[in-house]
Amino acid sequence: MNPSLQPAPAASRAPYRSVLFDLDGTLVDSAPDLAAAVNRMRRERGLDELALQRLRPMASHGARGLLQEGLGAGPQDPDWKSLRDEFLRNYESSICVHTRLFDGVAQLLAELQRRSIAWGIVTNKLERYTSALLRELDFGVPPGCVVSGDTTPRAKPAPDPLLHAAAELGIDPASCLYLGDDLRDVQAALAAGMDAGAAAYGYGGADAARLWGAHHVLDSPGELLALL
Numbered sequence: 001m002n003p004s005l006q007p008a009p010a011a012s013r014a015p016y017r018s019v020l021f022d023l024d025g026t027l028v029d030s031a032p033d034l035a036a037a038v039n040r041m042r043r044e045r046g047l048d049e050l051a052l053q054r055l056r057p058m059a060s061h062g063a064r065g066l067l068q069e070g071l072g073a074g075p076q077d078p079d080w081k082s083l084r085d086e087f088l089r090n091y092e093s094s095i096c097v098h099t100r101l102f103d104g105v106a107q108l109l110a111e112l113q114r115r116s117i118a119w120g121i122v123t124n125k126l127e128r129y130t131s132a133l134l135r136e137l138d139f140g141v142p143p144g145c146v147v148s149g150d151t152t153p154r155a156k157p158a159p160d161p162l163l164h165a166a167a168e169l170g171i172d173p174a175s176c177l178y179l180g181d182d183l184r185d186v187q188a189a190l191a192a193g194m195d196a197g198a199a200a201y202g203y204g205g206a207d208a209a210r211l212w213g214a215h216h217v218l219d220s221p222g223e224l225l226a227l228l
Contacts, residue, residue: 012195012215015228018144018171019112020162020194022180023123023130024060025202027105027221028137031059032098037090038070041083045071060182060203062124063087092129096136102201104222109141111225118169120145122162122178122188124155144169157184159192166192177216179224186212197224 024030035055042049050070058065063084067073073083112119120143123130127148134146145168152160166173178189181202189196190213198214200206201221209217218224 012227016117016177016195017175018118018120018166018169018177019224019228020120020122020165020176020178022060022178022182022185022199022202023121023125023133025181025204026102026179026185026199027121027139028099028101028133030099030133031056031203033094033096034059034062034066034091036094036097037087038066040090041086042070057203057205088129092132095129095132099133099137101137101139102221104220106140108221108224109139112228113141115228117228118144118171120147120165120169122147122156122165124149124161124184126150156180157187157191159188162188162192162194166194177224177227179218181209183208183212186214189214197227 021027032052035050035052038055039049055066055069058069064075067083067087071083073080077083109119125148127150130146130148145165147161147165149155152164154160162178163173166176173193177195177197178185178192179197179199180186181199181204183204186196186198195216196214197216197218198204198209198212200209200217200219206219216227
């Protein structure tokens with residue numbers, strides 16, 4: 001069975017009391033800065049830069065995906081740790097040069113606030129980089145919680161980060177929607193007892209997003225409002 005295929009979820013429980021979001025590829029387009037970090041490594045090794053469109057699909061997979069695509073390197077390689085550390089240093093030094101909110105995100109968050117619907121961020125990005133990036137971005141409306149990849153012992157696709165966020169917001173997971181652009185996001189939401197939304201506009205791609213078994217597939221952030 002194709003691992004991207006998920007069983008059909010139970011019926012949606014919309015409307016929702018809260019919405020949780022993945023960060024990279026869902027709220028913000030960080031691919032240009034992530035790609036720049038690995039392309040810097042290629043330049044320093046005498047290699048040509050790779051086009052952003054080639055690296056973009058790997059952006060939700062962090063260092064592992066980008067280094068595999070950019071340098072053919074993976075955790076099995078003896079120099080993996082030094083390559084990963086170099087990539088992360090490059091990224092941290094220029095973490096928000098070209099990163100921007102996706103079109104419609106600021107308006108969506110403002111409308112959530114107007115409707116008194118709590119929202120938060122749950123990302124697999126480590127807290128060090130999450131905090132650094134969020135300091136540079138203006139969502140207009142502050143999140144009610146931020147859960148990073150090292151906040152709980154297990155990251156997505158485990159449900160732990162989503163359940164941690166629900167506890168911080170003081171809401172029942174069953175009344176929450178989680179929106180993300182990767183199969184792991186849908187898996188985590190379903191495991192946490194939340195409704196799952198797939199961001200088809202993100203890095204996973206519109207075709208793949210429709211195979212993940214999410215309750216909702218959104219082609220733009222603004223489509224979320226129709227579910228609320």
